Amino acid sequence: MGRERVVVVGGGFGGLNATRALAGADVDVTVVDRTNHHLFQPLLYQVATGILPPGLIAPALRSVIKKQANARALLADVHDLDLEQKVVRAEGPDGRPLELPYDTLVVAAGASHSYFGKDQFAEFAPGMKTVEDARYLRDGILSKFEMAELATDPQERAEWLTFVVIGAGPTGVELVGQVAELAHEVLPQDYRSVDTTEARILLLEGTGAVLPPFAPKLQRYTKERLEKLGVEVRLNTLAVDMDHDSITVKGPEGEETIRTRTRIWAAGVQASPLARMLAEKAGVETDRAGRIPVNPDCTVPGHPEVFAVGDMVSLNKLPGVAQPAMQEGRYVGKVIKARLAGEKSPAPFKYFDKGSMATIGHRAAVADVFGMKFTGLIGYVMWGFIHVLYLIGWGNRLGTLYTWARALWFSNNRGHRIITFEKANDELAEGTTRAGRPTPILPRSTPGAAAPPAVSPRDADRTG
Numbered sequence: 001m002g003r004e005r006v007v008v009v010g011g012g013f014g015g016l017n018a019t020r021a022l023a024g025a026d027v028d029v030t031v032v033d034r035t036n037h038h039l040f041q042p043l044l045y046q047v048a049t050g051i052l053p054p055g056l057i058a059p060a061l062r063s064v065i066k067k068q069a070n071a072r073a074l075l076a077d078v079h080d081l082d083l084e085q086k087v088v089r090a091e092g093p094d095g096r097p098l099e100l101p102y103d104t105l106v107v108a109a110g111a112s113h114s115y116f117g118k119d120q121f122a123e124f125a126p127g128m129k130t131v132e133d134a135r136y137l138r139d140g141i142l143s144k145f146e147m148a149e150l151a152t153d154p155q156e157r158a159e160w161l162t163f164v165v166i167g168a169g170p171t172g173v174e175l176v177g178q179v180a181e182l183a184h185e186v187l188p189q190d191y192r193s194v195d196t197t198e199a200r201i202l203l204l205e206g207t208g209a210v211l212p213p214f215a216p217k218l219q220r221y222t223k224e225r226l227e228k229l230g231v232e233v234r235l236n237t238l239a240v241d242m243d244h245d246s247i248t249v250k251g252p253e254g255e256e257t258i259r260t261r262t263r264i265w266a267a268g269v270q271a272s273p274l275a276r277m278l279a280e281k282a283g284v285e286t287d288r289a290g291r292i293p294v295n296p297d298c299t300v301p302g303h304p305e306v307f308a309v310g311d312m313v314s315l316n317k318l319p320g321v322a323q324p325a326m327q328e329g330r331y332v333g334k335v336i337k338a339r340l341a342g343e344k345s346p347a348p349f350k351y352f353d354k355g356s357m358a359t360i361g362h363r364a365a366v367a368d369v370f371g372m373k374f375t376g377l378i379g380y381v382m383w384g385f386i387h388v389l390y391l392i393g394w395g396n397r398l399g400t401l402y403t404w405a406r407a408l409w410f411s412n413n414r415g416h417r418i419i420t421f422e423k424a425n426d427e428l429a430e431g432t433t434r435a436g437r438p439t440p441i442l443p444r445s446t447p448g449a450a451a452p453p454a455v456s457p458r459d460a461d462r463t464g
């Protein structure tokens with residue numbers, strides 16, 4: 001009989017930690033992921049706002065596990081988990097079918113955006129979950145400043161300069177803080193016709209506070225700090241409709257339509273469709289977020305050889321953040337090793353809560369660590385330390401520190417602001433979705449087109 005075959009679906013926080021926990025074990029591990037990298041999602045917002053290049057937060061999966069002789073990585077999209085035949089079915093990038101037989105299966109396929117049943121919003125309000133999403137957002141945000149520079153009509157310019165982020169969880173807060181810094185601190189000197197400090201930046205939150213899971217003191221601090229950065233925070237406010245040029249919101253003062261070309265979705269997540277597939281095959285129900293309930297040892301009910309971890313599972317009411325996924329992944333590795341050694345299974349999974357953090361711009365953060373609350377620069381330093389520590393590889397850690405020092409502290413610039421005419425054109429095309437590109441809206445030569453303003457409106461404003 002050959003070695004035990006372990007297939008791990010997903011090379012994110014859960015899958016990678018399960019794989020690494022099996023280093024040295026007498027097993028063959030195959031990690032299959034639809035991307036070739038391990039993504040550190042907590043820093044994605046920095047890619048979306050031009051601070052970090054993607055490579056620093058998304059090292060190639062096969063390089064991450066290169067020293068682990070019993071593990072290999074495959075780039076493929078998993079579409080079937082056959083629990084009867086014990087086979088994972090996937091498709092290679094060219095469509096070739098792959099069959100991966102297993103003795104033990106670990107599914108850690110994460111989550112994606114949820115538009116709470118309003119899937120039509122996806123076309124107008126992209127979310128941020130992958131490297132491509134972050135690049136797409138970055139191109140979109142930067143293109144809007146370029147269009148504002150070209151616009152001659154003040155109303156049109158105001159629309160290009162209005163940014164709406166939907167959802168004030170950590171992702172929304174971090175992203176909106178950086179957009180505000182871009183507009184108010186980084187870009188003003190780079191533009192001639194437009195005053196980027198005129199940008200209107202809104203953060204919408206459906207509940208009564210920003211950072212809903214955090215302590216009230218940290219929520220109040222975050223709201224005040226965002227307002228100081230020039231962000232309009234709208235609480236108890238929902239996005240009820242949107243199109244290419246506007247968003248309609250419903251808040252305490254009723255409905256209002258805001259003219260804007262940029263809406264960013266940071267409001268909800270939905271477990272990977274593989275969670276539902278597993279649940280159906282195991283005969284259990286998923287929860288409202290599409291997560292599969294698992295046993296206290298992270299196994300799928302009725303299938304001791306199948307584990308599921310991370311954002312796609314519901315276990316002990318744990319939040320969908322990195323630490324539960326990492327700890328569950330490591331725990332599953334231990335359970336598999338114990339089984340191989342014929343030892344008793346470890347005690348049920350127990351989560352060790354290390355706290356939560358979020359940045360507000362690049363000089364302040366809130367941190368709730370072991371029951372202690374930190375704000376401001378202290379919170380920011382703690383946030384920076386922890387995030388660098390959890391990046392993979394010394395090269396990426398040092399590269400990130402260097403890039404932060406250069407971009408945020410010494411030059412107050414953003415080094416990764418590359419867009420092209422084609423990118424901007426793609427971003428701005430009406431009705432665009434990333435799946436299907438429509439006709440370009442920027443003709444290469446437009447007879448009689450308005451020239452960019454000769455006199456800077458911002459100077460004109462100053463002189464009245």
Ligand SMILES: Cc1cc2nc3c(=O)[nH]c(=O)nc-3n(C[C@H](O)[C@H](O)[C@H](O)COP(=O)(O)OP(=O)(O)OC[C@H]3O[C@@H](n4cnc5c(N)ncnc54)[C@H](O)[C@@H]3O)c2cc1C
Nearest residue numbers: 010012013014033034041042078110310311320321322325
């Ligand atoms: C923008 C953003 C910011 C965040 N910030 C924080 C933070 O500050 N702190 C924090 O603790 N948490 C944060 N999180 C949450 C955290 O990143 C997740 O909880 C964590 O990544 C979950 O790990 P996972 O292994 O379950 O899923 P993931 O890390 O998402 O990994 C899932 C993997 O599965 C792969 N996959 C999915 N479907 C398939 C398929 N069909 N076939 C093959 N491969 C597949 C994906 O490509 C991916 O690599 C953030 C998340 C986002 C999106």
